Amino acid sequence: MRFRIYRFDPDKQAKPALQDYELQLGPSDHKVLDALERLRAQDDSIGYRRSCREGVCGSDAMNINGRNMLACITPLAGLREPVTLRPLPGFPVIRDLIVDMTQFFRHYHEIRPYLVNHEPPPERERLQSPEERDKLNGLYECILCACCSSFCPSQWWNPEKFLGPAALLQAERFIIDSRDRATPERLAFLDDVYKLYRCRTIMNCTEVCPKNLSPARAIEHIRIQQLRRSG
Amino acid sequence: MRYPVGAVASIGHRISGVLLVLMLPFAVLALDRSLRSDAAFFAISGWLRLPAALLAWACAHHLFAGIRHLLTDVGIGASLPAARASAYAALIAAAAVGLAFLAL
Amino acid sequence: MTLLSGQRAFVFQRLSALVLLAYIAAAAVRLALGAPVTLAQWQAWAAQPLAAAALLVLALALVAHAWVGIRDVVLDYVRPFAVCVTVLGIAATGLALLAAWSALILVSHAL
Numbered sequence: 001m002r003f004r005i006y007r008f009d010p011d012k013q014a015k016p017a018l019q020d021y022e023l024q025l026g027p028s029d030h031k032v033l034d035a036l037e038r039l040r041a042q043d044d045s046i047g048y049r050r051s052c053r054e055g056v057c058g059s060d061a062m063n064i065n066g067r068n069m070l071a072c073i074t075p076l077a078g079l080r081e082p083v084t085l086r087p088l089p090g091f092p093v094i095r096d097l098i099v100d101m102t103q104f105f106r107h108y109h110e111i112r113p114y115l116v117n118h119e120p121p122p123e124r125e126r127l128q129s130p131e132e133r134d135k136l137n138g139l140y141e142c143i144l145c146a147c148c149s150s151f152c153p154s155q156w157w158n159p160e161k162f163l164g165p166a167a168l169l170q171a172e173r174f175i176i177d178s179r180d181r182a183t184p185e186r187l188a189f190l191d192d193v194y195k196l197y198r199c200r201t202i203m204n205c206t207e208v209c210p211k212n213l214s215p216a217r218a219i220e221h222i223r224i225q226q227l228r229r230s231g
Numbered sequence: 232m233r234y235p236v237g238a239v240a241s242i243g244h245r246i247s248g249v250l251l252v253l254m255l256p257f258a259v260l261a262l263d264r265s266l267r268s269d270a271a272f273f274a275i276s277g278w279l280r281l282p283a284a285l286l287a288w289a290c291a292h293h294l295f296a297g298i299r300h301l302l303t304d305v306g307i308g309a310s311l312p313a314a315r316a317s318a319y320a321a322l323i324a325a326a327a328v329g330l331a332f333l334a335l
Numbered sequence: 336m337t338l339l340s341g342q343r344a345f346v347f348q349r350l351s352a353l354v355l356l357a358y359i360a361a362a363a364v365r366l367a368l369g370a371p372v373t374l375a376q377w378q379a380w381a382a383q384p385l386a387a388a389a390l391l392v393l394a395l396a397l398v399a400h401a402w403v404g405i406r407d408v409v410l411d412y413v414r415p416f417a418v419c420v421t422v423l424g425i426a427a428t429g430l431a432l433l434a435a436w437s438a439l440i441l442v443s444h445a446l
Contacts, residue, residue: 066233157411197341206311207235226342259437266444332418
């Protein structure tokens with residue numbers, strides 16, 4: 001199988017380049033990550049992140065044949081050759097397929113991704129009905145892989161000021177958590193020119209989410225809640 | 232970069248919007264001429280077939296993609312399969328309008 | 336809503352879109368049901384005060400919708416703050432002039 005991989009080493013080259021590789025796949029090689037591990041045996045200078053190899057850690061998010069995906073759960077079968085691997089678009093490249101996620105996580109921290117509740121804690125836990133718990137479905141499963149935010153054109157045009165689909169989906173996760181008491185502040189925080197309202201509902205985020213979540217729907221729901229609050 | 236159909240519809244929405252805004256002065260001019268006299272209004276035809284088709288496409292695409300957005304706002308067609316289908320529908324319908332004007 | 340609310344712009348965009356949609360639907364129905372409108376009929380209709388007012392509302396909705404749209408485009412692509420504000424100012428002025436011009440045309444025709 002033929003591969004074309006984005007290579008960039010800031011210490012060695014001035015400009016990034018696509019390098020071609022030819023690989024003999026073994027019987028147990030089913031996913032792109034399997035191929036990458038074999039390619040690394042051929043050329044151990046190829047840099048990429050990976051960890052769980054089962055689609056739950058989000059480390060190996062990359063652009064495969066023009067779409068952001070997780071390498072460990074993307075089947076090799078059916079991929080157009082040469083399989084082109086690029087780093088997540090719009091993020092600064094550290095080396096090869098490794099990108100700088102600092103800004104991505106900064107945006108995540110900005111939305112206060114923790115329960116804010118200053119009421120005295122109950123003896124055991126802050127209770128939540130099954131219906132209230134169900135509202136977190138489609139939000140809590142986010143693995144912060146950045147496939148969505150790095151495929152969002154609005155994020156490309158305003159990387160520092162627009163929070164991006166991942167952070168906004170997490171914002172919604174805490175806004176609708178019945179145990180959280182900071183909803184008005186959270187909604188007010190997102191009501192400015194850039195943080196949420198650069199979103200044009202392009203829906204690239206929903207298209208590429210490897211966990212099949214919909215940041216677009218989460219963002220729309222935040223807008224509706226803001227509307228309800230302002231009367 | 233392999234863009235989803237929704238992204239194509241979206242950039243079309245933006246391009247058509249900018250085109251329409253650039254056309255606004257001409258639209259107001261046309262309004263002015265249409266309310267004044269017959270002669271002045273019809274004195275702008277002829278070579279306008281291509282720009283007219285482009286304008287028609289811009290109006291149609293912006294309208295259809297806009298309706299698609301308004302429906303998504305109220306939850307209609309917000310799921311991924313539905314959003315893809317409506318994006319295709321908007322793109323094809325708008326292209327059809329543009330081509331129709333070209334054929335006129 | 337804060338002063339620089341993103342929500343306000345969003346609501347204006349959607350509301351003006353609905354107004355424009357209503358006008359387009361009304362025009363489509365009128366053209367589909369009735370015989371084609373002649374220029375004389377159009378001029379006579381637009382001369383009535385109520386019709387002129389309706390057309391003025393249409394012009395204002397169009398300008399409002401165009402403004403929010405252009406503002407979004409400029410905010411996305413024009414990055415240096417000072418240039419961004421300048422471009423927005425020019426766009427706003429241009430659209431305001433178009434609105435004023437339309438009002439002038441419609442009012443002078445109705446009178």
